[in-house]
Amino acid sequence: MNRFRRSHGPGVGAFDPLKYWLxxxxxxxxxxxxxxxxxxxxxxxxxxxxxxxxxxxxxSLAAYDQFLFDRGLFGDEPPRIQWTYxxxxxxxxxxxAMATLLCLLxxxxxxxxxxxxxxxxxxxxxxxxxxxxxxxxLIRTVSMKFLLRDTGPLNEFLLAxxxxxxxxxxxxxxxxxxxxxxxxxxxxMVLPIYATVERYDFTLSEAATDLYADKWTVLRRIxxxxxxxxxxAGSILVFVPxxxxxxxxxxxxxxxxxxxxxxxxxxxxxxxGNWPFGSATSMILLSLVLMALFVYARQVARQERN
Amino acid sequence: MAKVAYVxxxxxxxxxxxxxxxxxxxxxxxxxxxxxxxxxxxxxxxGLSLRWYKDVFFGIESAKFKAAAWNSxxxxxxxxxxxxxxxxxxxxxxxxxxxFRGRNASFVLISMPIMVPEIVTAVATLIFFSAIGFVLxxxxxxxxxxxxxxxxxxxxxxxxxxxIEPVYEDxxxxxxxxxxxxxxxxxxxxxxxxxxxxxxxxxxxSLDDFIITNFVKGAGVETLPTAIFGAVKQGIKPNIxxxxxxxxxxxxxxxxxxxxxxxxxxQAKHK
Amino acid sequence: MKKILCTLAVATFAxxxxxxEKLSIYHWxxxxxxxxxxxxxxxxGIEVTMDTYDSNETLLSTLKGGKLGSYDVAVPGDYMVEILxxxxxxxxxxxxxxxxxxxxxxxxxxxxxxxxxxxSIPYQWGTTNFMVNRDVYDRDINTTAMIFDPPExxxxxxxxxxxxxxxxxxxxxHLGIPQCSSDRExxxxxxxxxxxxxxxxxxxxxxxxxxVLVSGEAVVGMIWNGFGAKxxxxxxxxxxxxxxxxxxxxxxxxxxxxEAPNRESALKFMDFLLEPENIAAVSSYAWYSGGVIGxxxxxxxxxxxxxxxxxxxxxxxxxFVEVCDEETDRIYDQIWTRLKQ
Numbered sequence: 001m002n003r004f005r006r007s008h009g010p011g012v013g014a015f016d017p018l019k020y021w022l023x024x025x026x027x028x029x030x031x032x033x034x035x036x037x038x039x040x041x042x043x044x045x046x047x048x049x050x051x052x053x054x055x056x057x058x059x060s061l062a063a064y065d066q067f068l069f070d071r072g073l074f075g076d077e078p079p080r081i082q083w084t085y086x087x088x089x090x091x092x093x094x095x096x097a098m099a100t101l102l103c104l105l106x107x108x109x110x111x112x113x114x115x116x117x118x119x120x121x122x123x124x125x126x127x128x129x130x131x132x133x134x135x136x137x138l139i140r141t142v143s144m145k146f147l148l149r150d151t152g153p154l155n156e157f158l159l160a161x162x163x164x165x166x167x168x169x170x171x172x173x174x175x176x177x178x179x180x181x182x183x184x185x186x187x188x189m190v191l192p193i194y195a196t197v198e199r200y201d202f203t204l205s206e207a208a209t210d211l212y213a214d215k216w217t218v219l220r221r222i223x224x225x226x227x228x229x230x231x232x233a234g235s236i237l238v239f240v241p242x243x244x245x246x247x248x249x250x251x252x253x254x255x256x257x258x259x260x261x262x263x264x265x266x267x268x269x270x271x272x273g274n275w276p277f278g279s280a281t282s283m284i285l286l287s288l289v290l291m292a293l294f295v296y297a298r299q300v301a302r303q304e305r306n
Numbered sequence: 307m308a309k310v311a312y313v314x315x316x317x318x319x320x321x322x323x324x325x326x327x328x329x330x331x332x333x334x335x336x337x338x339x340x341x342x343x344x345x346x347x348x349x350x351x352x353g354l355s356l357r358w359y360k361d362v363f364f365g366i367e368s369a370k371f372k373a374a375a376w377n378s379x380x381x382x383x384x385x386x387x388x389x390x391x392x393x394x395x396x397x398x399x400x401x402x403x404x405x406f407r408g409r410n411a412s413f414v415l416i417s418m419p420i421m422v423p424e425i426v427t428a429v430a431t432l433i434f435f436s437a438i439g440f441v442l443x444x445x446x447x448x449x450x451x452x453x454x455x456x457x458x459x460x461x462x463x464x465x466x467x468x469x470i471e472p473v474y475e476d477x478x479x480x481x482x483x484x485x486x487x488x489x490x491x492x493x494x495x496x497x498x499x500x501x502x503x504x505x506x507x508x509x510x511x512s513l514d515d516f517i518i519t520n521f522v523k524g525a526g527v528e529t530l531p532t533a534i535f536g537a538v539k540q541g542i543k544p545n546i547x548x549x550x551x552x553x554x555x556x557x558x559x560x561x562x563x564x565x566x567x568x569x570x571x572x573q574a575k576h577k
Numbered sequence: 578m579k580k581i582l583c584t585l586a587v588a589t590f591a592x593x594x595x596x597x598e599k600l601s602i603y604h605w606x607x608x609x610x611x612x613x614x615x616x617x618x619x620x621x622g623i624e625v626t627m628d629t630y631d632s633n634e635t636l637l638s639t640l641k642g643g644k645l646g647s648y649d650v651a652v653p654g655d656y657m658v659e660i661l662x663x664x665x666x667x668x669x670x671x672x673x674x675x676x677x678x679x680x681x682x683x684x685x686x687x688x689x690x691x692x693x694x695x696x697s698i699p700y701q702w703g704t705t706n707f708m709v710n711r712d713v714y715d716r717d718i719n720t721t722a723m724i725f726d727p728p729e730x731x732x733x734x735x736x737x738x739x740x741x742x743x744x745x746x747x748x749x750x751h752l753g754i755p756q757c758s759s760d761r762e763x764x765x766x767x768x769x770x771x772x773x774x775x776x777x778x779x780x781x782x783x784x785x786x787x788x789v790l791v792s793g794e795a796v797v798g799m800i801w802n803g804f805g806a807k808x809x810x811x812x813x814x815x816x817x818x819x820x821x822x823x824x825x826x827x828x829x830x831x832x833x834x835x836e837a838p839n840r841e842s843a844l845k846f847m848d849f850l851l852e853p854e855n856i857a858a859v860s861s862y863a864w865y866s867g868g869v870i871g872x873x874x875x876x877x878x879x880x881x882x883x884x885x886x887x888x889x890x891x892x893x894x895x896x897f898v899e900v901c902d903e904e905t906d907r908i909y910d911q912i913w914t915r916l917k918q
Binding site for chain 1: 312313314315316318319320322323325326327329330331332333334336337340348349392393395396398399400402403404406412415416418419421422423424425426427429430431432433434437449450452453454456460472475476479485488510513514516517520521530531534535538542546547550553554557558560561562565
Binding site for chain 3: 050051052053054073074075084085087088149150151171172254256258263266268269270271272273275
């Protein structure tokens, strides 16, 4: 006779009556220190900015208005669309998308190559690819900055071997930011793709070649639909953190590659001191990310149904 | 068989894999090399020396680095242990409990710190702390770290738990084991690899964090990442490269160790 | 193992109970030598912690953002002292609380931004201009056009300070308009000027202002005179410009913050910095000038002779950054916000 199992089926045992108590600490900790703060941030985005920093508890749409409308230097012109912040968002989305693409271009062949190695070698290859990820992100970004400087080792190397005539200016360009983001999140692309390719049944590809499909057609038409979810998962995992990244644009991008992360940081740690605007910008970023995740979740659900 | 090799090998994929590894390792190797440069300038190479390592440990800024390292370590230990405990309990409740209304919502809540962009978490936490009058300092960093470490600890533990058949618990409870005995002698030993993986992940994530820490740190409290960022804002100095190299090797040793442990573990299981 | 833990615990408690006196400083970066802080700790037994900032505006927004009450002293520039007084964020120093107050040089004993020196003591003063790499550009550099209407060779290789007061102040000087203008045409011209110049700027970087010049990343870099002297000392072939249109002068001051957790320590620290020998150590380190009687004799002579500290005879007088009234300030804030994003 089971001491705990009364009438439920197998797998629901001793811990079921306690489940709420067991989950409670997690609910409390995250609910109180993250969900509540995010709600409060939503409230803050509708408050009034005090002159020279700080907030006044008075309802105001000023933060969102500042984001969307340009009322001229003196604030008395008819409102036009404010392109400044939209540009920052579009730039962030572009940079994140480019970084994702870069990760995909390099990450897919890498994941594919690793997944097609003999099983005993795969773990070692994966280990090699993931080790840098465990090194502190800040240190990796700083190393990238050191490498890419105008007078840095990369330029010196290329100059010494006569590959280039004068130093490449990579630092403070969008390319540098993309490289930094690529470097930050590459394993997020490799791992999910690896998982799907590893499960892929290569007899399918064989069958297709038997029907005289060439190799690249096989890759595109037969394999891609099967490993697609891995690619989508990898892309989401790279895109989302890239969108709100702070270190790569800040250390590698210079003034012209301001991304959302720096825009928000500036409102709290920098010169601006505009908390309501920083909160509003954070809310907009959060909505974008949640939308991306929602689309992804729906796709996963649809795939599972099929 | 030859056909399998044919569809598994695409020209250029090996090259791209090697490019990938080069991009991943080149910056770290270069910084390691330059950290042994004896010149006070990062541009000129003057020869090998341990000068900047000595500077990290005994130089004028060593007290600052030591304090930051101590803060980083102590926060990472406390945050990872606390969050792993919370996550283990939650995983048992979520995986071993009957399905209940709000289970999906509950899962979303637990993974919220992963889904919300770090900078947004940072902003929200800062606003919250300042609104409730929580003085920023060491404790505020610790609390923030516990929160965002929970899902990182939860995921491997829950995954492991799902892989453990409940028959063991059923068998044990048939033998009148109490819940505590059930956990202590049945579930915990089987769950241990998951718990250790979660603990390690939480520890590294905490040690790695810069953005959230930078927002919620109080007067005079620095962790290693914020201290390094503060220094790097003024340009990369050789002592920072030495410090980075030390941290880099600590991380790599850590991961290698856990990889080797994991491998011997799984080999033992296969036998 | 238990024994070790016990020892550790005892040691922790012991240090906690003995180091009762503390001092929490909020200071500009790379400005005070660590040795001087160590000396202060040694003399007084006070444990010092320091955080740093890289612009007056950051100091203000951090304090406003809830950090007031965690620091004892800060080092705002002239106009920021005025703002902080106005915002009620400084604590008044009562007569007699500073033993060394008489050491203040007469010209700094009564200043417009803090009449009667009720809230602050002088720290260091200097100028804000820019430096030019002479390897790249060898023509006349003594004009603010180097920043705001730069010649072809230096475009895209310019770093400006990430500081609203000094950058917009210098831009106003370039246009020859008042710093707190309410004239719409002038404000629009100012907005157009900085917007038009921005494409030529590579970065807004204060903390790295020296590094970008030393590494050659920037050919023209806006910089404070002492920090610039250090760039030259580190081997860059850079020259500090004295634009004929005018320049920004400033004085940083040590202030006592409201709700300071260690008011007594803060006063001791201020007294410490009013001793000629100690402020001279700051000058020797940061390459600026102090405001304490008799400190000059103790400063490294090289610092006193630095070309960055001596405007040529024909250089125009410098101007302090001005504090505008709220309505005007909002427009300057708008110009700055539009510029930064």
